[in-house]
Amino acid sequence: MIIGVPKEIKNNENRVAVTPAGVTEFRRYGHTVYVQASAGQGSGFSDHEYIEAGAQLLDTIGExxxxxxxxxxxxxxxxxxxPLIKENQLLFTYFHFASSEELTHAMIERKAVCLAYETVERADRSLPLLVPMSEVAGRMAIQEGAKYLEKPMGGRGILLGGVAGVKPADVLVLGGGIVGTEAAKMAAGLGAHVTIMDISLPRLRYLEDIMPANVDTVMxxxxxxxxxxxxxxxxxGGVLIPxxxxxxxxTRDMLKLMRPGTVMVDVAIDQGGCFETSHATTHQDPTYVVDDVVHYCVANMPGAxxxxxxxxxxxxxxxxxxxxANLGWQLACARSEELLKGLNIVNGKIVYQGVSDAFGLPYVPVQEVLDSSSSINK
Structure with missing residues (x-):
């Protein structure tokens, strides 16, 4: 298969989807890998390293x-x-369709095969391709929250861990999944008083067992x-509905209950956000203030x-x-329930219920589209 690795062009996005080590693995199985020049530079990988690994470099994203x-x-x-995306072309990336109707319609129109990292799901309902970035974002949420809690940044002017004779900051974590767990561990480790909330009592029992004494669990x-x-x-804010x-x-009316300079970090912003007043921001311009409350809503936090x-x-x-790459997307998805759940849009049809529900658009069962595609390609 011919694999393409473009340079990320979203604001301040410095990650790259395939490392030189990944190129070596693709080449080991006989695949051809094209990497856009300087695609790995932001992550510390030079063009020379990609060439040594067996990749071929192309100058432009269009190529x-x-x-x-x-x-x-x-x-x-x-x-x-x-406009660069072709019909039947497989795109394997984070999509988060439910937060962008424009992107959803664009991919329907291009008739691409969109396999989303964030909905690849194991039998135990874990999300293996969301976990690593959730871990990073959860930990970063505390770093960023602590920074913007400083007075020059618009916050209340409180040191997260306090000092002797002065109480530490109070941190509220909404959601006890990967993001929430990592955020709570980081905040607790820095000495803050942490409250973590979730709707699952079994999850709260688990967190109660593993968290240090300065973390409380609340329904x-x-x-x-x-x-x-x-x-x-x-x-x-670290809640997720896959x-x-x-x-x-x-909600907006709740902001008046908060003290001026409170900092809200919406890690769920790439899925539309879990605060009513949230809208996506960038690393270049990360915060804004509503009713004296600082909002940090960067949609690609791990890109920093x-x-x-x-x-x-x-x-x-x-x-x-x-x-x-080895099997082709049809056979790979037919053999792997995990990859099958990653399919969101196939040749102009929405095959993931959550995306369909988000915008009231027609839904087609994924197996129906897979069977149709397989018969066409026989």
């Missing part, structure tokens, strides 16, 4: 899309990439959220630490990318 059967990316295509509901935001200094839009747990993020991501994605 990559034009020649590749499978495009492997990190972030979803942006508007300037839409998530509107009453408890309203009560806790009144004294929280940092609020981390493939669907995130629920709004903090690209070396760590690229290695963490590609460790997880490469085995799946090799399956797709």
């Amino acid at each position: 990559i899309y034009d020649i590749a059967e499978m495009i492997v990316k990190v972030k979803e295509p942006i508007a300037s990439e839409y 998530s509901n509107e009453y408890n959220i309203r009560r806790h935001i009144q004294h929280s200094d940092i609020i981390i 493939g669907a839009k995130a629920p709004s747990l903090i 630490v690209p070396y760590t993020s690229t290695l963490a991501l590609t460790n997880s994605t490469l085995p799946y990318a090799l399956q797709l």
Whole structure:
């Protein structure tokens, strides 16, 4: 198969989807890999390293899309990439369709095969390609929250861990999944008082067992959220409904309950955000203020630490990318329930229920489209 690795062009996105080590693996199985010049530079990988690994370099993103059967990316295509995408071309990347109707319609129109990292799902319902970036984003959420809690950054002017004789900051974490767990561990390790909320009692029992003494677990509901935001200094939004839009747990009217300079970090922003007042920001312009509350809503948080993020991501994605390259997407998805669940849009049809529900668009069962595609290609 011919694999294309374009340079990421989203604002301040420095990750790359395939490392030189990944190129070596693709080449070992006889595949051809084209990498756009300087694609790995932001993550610390030179063009020379890619050439040594067996990749062929192309100068422009257009050349990559034009020649590749499978495009492997990190972030979803942006508007300037839409016209480059070909019918039947396989795109393997994060899409987060439920947060962007424009992207959804564009991929339907291009009739591409869109296999989303974030909905590849194991039998135990874990999301192996979302986990590494959730770990990074959860840990970063505390770093960023602590920074913007400083007075010059618009926050309340509180040191996260406090000092002797001065109480530490109160951190509220909404969601006890990977993001929430990593955020709580980081905040607790820095000495903050942490409250983590989730709707699953078994998950809260687990967190109660593994977390240090400065972490409390509380059942998530509107009453408890309203009560806790009144004294929280940092609020981390880390809820997830796989493939669907995130629920709004903090509404606009709740902001008046918070103290001026409270910092809200919405890690769920790439799925539409879990705060009603959230809208996506960039690393270049990461925050804004609503009702004296600082909002940090960067949609590609791990892009700020690209070396760590690229290695963490590609460790997880490469085995799946090799399956797709070795077998072709139809056979790979037929044999792997995990990859099958990653299919979101195929040749103009939405095959993932969460995307269909987000915009009220027609849904076609994935198996029906897979059977149809397989018969056409026989």
